[in-house]
Amino acid sequence: xxxxxxxxxxxxxxxxxxxxxxxxxxxxxxxxxxxxxxxxxxxxxxxxxxxxxxxxxxxxxxxxxxxxxxxxxxxxxxxxxxxxxxxxxxxxxxxxxxxxxxxxxxxxxxxxxxxxxxxxxxxxxxxxxxxxxxxxxxxxxxxxxxxxxxxxxxxxxxxxxxxxxxxxxxxxxxxxxxxxxxxxxxxxxxxxxxxxxxxxxxxxxxxxxxxxxxxxxxxxxxxxxxxxxxxxxxxxxxxxxxxxxxxxxxxxxxxxxxxxxxxxxxxxxxxxxxxxxxxxxxxxxxxxxxxxxxxxxxxxxxxxxxxxxxxxxxxxxxxxxxxxxxxxxxxxxxxxxxxxxxxxxxxxxxxxxxxxxxxxxxxxxxxxxxxxxxxxxxxxxxxxxxxxxx
Amino acid sequence: xxxxxxxxxxxxxxxxxxxxxxxxxxxxxxxxxxxxxxxxxxxxxxxxxxxxxxxxxxxxxxxxxxxxxxxxxxxxxxxxxxxxxxx
Amino acid sequence: xxxxxxxxxxxxxxxxxxxxxxxxxxxxxxxxxxxxxxxxxxxxxxxxxxxxxxxxxxxxxxxxxxxxxxxxxxxxxxxxxxxxxxxxxxxxxxxxxxxxxxxxxxxxxxxxxxxxxxxxxxxxxxxxxxxxxxxxxxxxxxxxxxxxxxxxxxxxxxxxxxxxxxxxxxxxxxxxxxxxxxxxxxxxxxxxxxxxxxxxxxxxxxxxxxxxxxxxxxxxxxxxxxxxxxxxxxxxxxxxxxxxxxxxxxxxxxxxxxxxxxxxxxxxxxxxxxxxxxxxxxxxxxxxxxxxxxxxxx
Numbered sequence: 001x002x003x004x005x006x007x008x009x010x011x012x013x014x015x016x017x018x019x020x021x022x023x024x025x026x027x028x029x030x031x032x033x034x035x036x037x038x039x040x041x042x043x044x045x046x047x048x049x050x051x052x053x054x055x056x057x058x059x060x061x062x063x064x065x066x067x068x069x070x071x072x073x074x075x076x077x078x079x080x081x082x083x084x085x086x087x088x089x090x091x092x093x094x095x096x097x098x099x100x101x102x103x104x105x106x107x108x109x110x111x112x113x114x115x116x117x118x119x120x121x122x123x124x125x126x127x128x129x130x131x132x133x134x135x136x137x138x139x140x141x142x143x144x145x146x147x148x149x150x151x152x153x154x155x156x157x158x159x160x161x162x163x164x165x166x167x168x169x170x171x172x173x174x175x176x177x178x179x180x181x182x183x184x185x186x187x188x189x190x191x192x193x194x195x196x197x198x199x200x201x202x203x204x205x206x207x208x209x210x211x212x213x214x215x216x217x218x219x220x221x222x223x224x225x226x227x228x229x230x231x232x233x234x235x236x237x238x239x240x241x242x243x244x245x246x247x248x249x250x251x252x253x254x255x256x257x258x259x260x261x262x263x264x265x266x267x268x269x270x271x272x273x274x275x276x277x278x279x280x281x282x283x284x285x286x287x288x289x290x291x292x293x294x295x296x297x298x299x300x301x302x303x304x305x306x307x308x309x310x311x312x313x314x315x316x317x318x319x320x321x322x323x324x325x326x327x328x329x330x331x332x333x334x335x336x337x338x339x340x341x342x343x344x345x346x347x348x349x350x351x352x353x354x355x356x357x358x359x360x361x362x363x364x365x366x367x368x369x370x371x372x373x374x375x376x377x378x379x380x381x382x383x384x385x386x387x388x389x390x
Numbered sequence: 391x392x393x394x395x396x397x398x399x400x401x402x403x404x405x406x407x408x409x410x411x412x413x414x415x416x417x418x419x420x421x422x423x424x425x426x427x428x429x430x431x432x433x434x435x436x437x438x439x440x441x442x443x444x445x446x447x448x449x450x451x452x453x454x455x456x457x458x459x460x461x462x463x464x465x466x467x468x469x470x471x472x473x474x475x476x477x
Numbered sequence: 478x479x480x481x482x483x484x485x486x487x488x489x490x491x492x493x494x495x496x497x498x499x500x501x502x503x504x505x506x507x508x509x510x511x512x513x514x515x516x517x518x519x520x521x522x523x524x525x526x527x528x529x530x531x532x533x534x535x536x537x538x539x540x541x542x543x544x545x546x547x548x549x550x551x552x553x554x555x556x557x558x559x560x561x562x563x564x565x566x567x568x569x570x571x572x573x574x575x576x577x578x579x580x581x582x583x584x585x586x587x588x589x590x591x592x593x594x595x596x597x598x599x600x601x602x603x604x605x606x607x608x609x610x611x612x613x614x615x616x617x618x619x620x621x622x623x624x625x626x627x628x629x630x631x632x633x634x635x636x637x638x639x640x641x642x643x644x645x646x647x648x649x650x651x652x653x654x655x656x657x658x659x660x661x662x663x664x665x666x667x668x669x670x671x672x673x674x675x676x677x678x679x680x681x682x683x684x685x686x687x688x689x690x691x692x693x694x695x696x697x698x699x700x701x702x703x704x705x706x707x708x709x710x711x712x713x714x715x716x717x718x719x720x721x722x723x724x725x726x727x728x729x730x731x732x733x734x735x736x737x738x739x740x741x742x743x744x745x746x747x748x749x750x751x752x753x754x755x756x757x758x759x760x761x762x763x764x765x766x767x768x769x770x771x772x773x774x775x
Contacts, residue, residue: 050561055593056586058586059590063552066542067555069556206535207541208544211397212531407492407493413497432664435499437491454492
């Protein structure tokens, strides 16, 4: 059924279709509408879940950790400071190989305090061992949440999955979203969670034991391997979703007008909409330009990126995050991927835009396309600063 | 052991760890004045003391006893004595 | 009658690496005898977690999980919610455990949340009065004038300068159905309180005084004696409360001067050097006397 839905409602409805047993959260802008919608669904009897409104994000993540260890499907959502506060628990959930799904309504990190969108929060937790997907629009956010449970619960993955959605830009805007009417079809796509090891009085295992030097590295290696393996699982989950529900947004990456492109813009999340519009304009004026969307940030789609970019001249990476003391993050990883494959003919230019909710305009993109033709391997340079505040 | 799901231990697997090697002293149950109060069982931090209230015969598991001496200290009738372990 | 074979069936088994004379392992053993096999337990980071689950070993014969230092109560909230969601809560006790630091310092927020939401969870704090697992640093439950490695005694100090935080009263302030204080020195009293807690729906708090051989610096054989002296001096009042009302106290059978308790422990030996130390012992006696008065221990 096609409906005009707020992004948060689309996400909540996607989560409802996955029928999690336990949901736990703590409010933080711009995640609030998601958990408000979910609590209303529980209050109305439309979702049979234990909904626990806890006293902090740390406890939200800890509560779903405990519930997940009992073998039930779990969900939480947060943003920004909340995600940073949860971080040690996210590491722990991943280390214990628990298939928790969570939404991050991406938001800037304090100080200065700022409630608007960028991706610095997500970048701060990129090494936790959680799979990190990024949705481009409300429809993809809806679909991606259903896929996320399938990926997390795969027996050879068993890792938390974080679905990143741009705060406000997606969570608070209304778009047409096609929702799934038949929950039986979702149940077919997403069978009940079946955990081999769980907290169960009939089979009383000990979880979270002390891993001494003789075993800790192997434990991390297995997590690392599972993360690598999840690449196939993410692609399969997207394909199977397409077969059953008709919608597809790429597996780990997606291409837009890439066939003969000499210049390619790489980005994640909602900014891809603006980029695609700008690229359409540039194409009309004869520019050979395309877009590469990164849909899975962790695991990193190295092979897909290399094969998409190896024959182009210029790559422009639009990043809503910065690594102080270095520069770009996504751009550095792309440059490293090409270097590893001995491709040195491509100039990878990383630009920092849109921090703390600063608009990214089509004009920004036109300017960068011209700049990038003259520049080489820019490393996270800030774009569009107001000179008066410097 | 399956590592795929993080490191998980089997129930009670610690029994394979014979902590008796910790002990410098071990108890001797003299069986002279024992009243069968069971305090030695209650107070053993390891749970290695066993016996029978009725027969008033008690003993301990030397595979695990760490030799803390609480049983001897707390015995209300001084019927337990700690002796050095010959190593 | 208890046979050697039966001792191996304890739900908290021997073979752990706790110190010789550890009052915490003694208490856990006694507690598990009452709670039984239909129990799911969480543990905060700390001695108990480290000495009972060195992979691949585990002393637990019940489902058990350790996550982090400060989230034992939150993890237990999730366990309880999952059991409810599966319709399997009936007949299963959810036990959350932590040391004094994991409970009253870093874990206080998660614990307060669990209390306030009134999850059907029994939270047990094993109070040994400092961060013993990391090497005897002070916590919010370290007693007045105790030496720890971060509240050392010296020319300018008699050790920990603040009185012990009264954690059970913080629990009671949440109006949870049951709060109790017990001691490793009184195993029947401890087991009676665990039994009662097990029978009550909702959030329960039990704090157990567990002397620590290396942290308090005494001979291992004195663990029980010290736990009993803490009670008999009035320094560790044992009581039960329902909601905000105290319903029973363990009366002191023979009042003992605090000196008897302090002198057996290396963490108080700096108080026995001179006149100034004697004055400090008087202050500790005052704390005990105030407890006796306030809780009606005599």
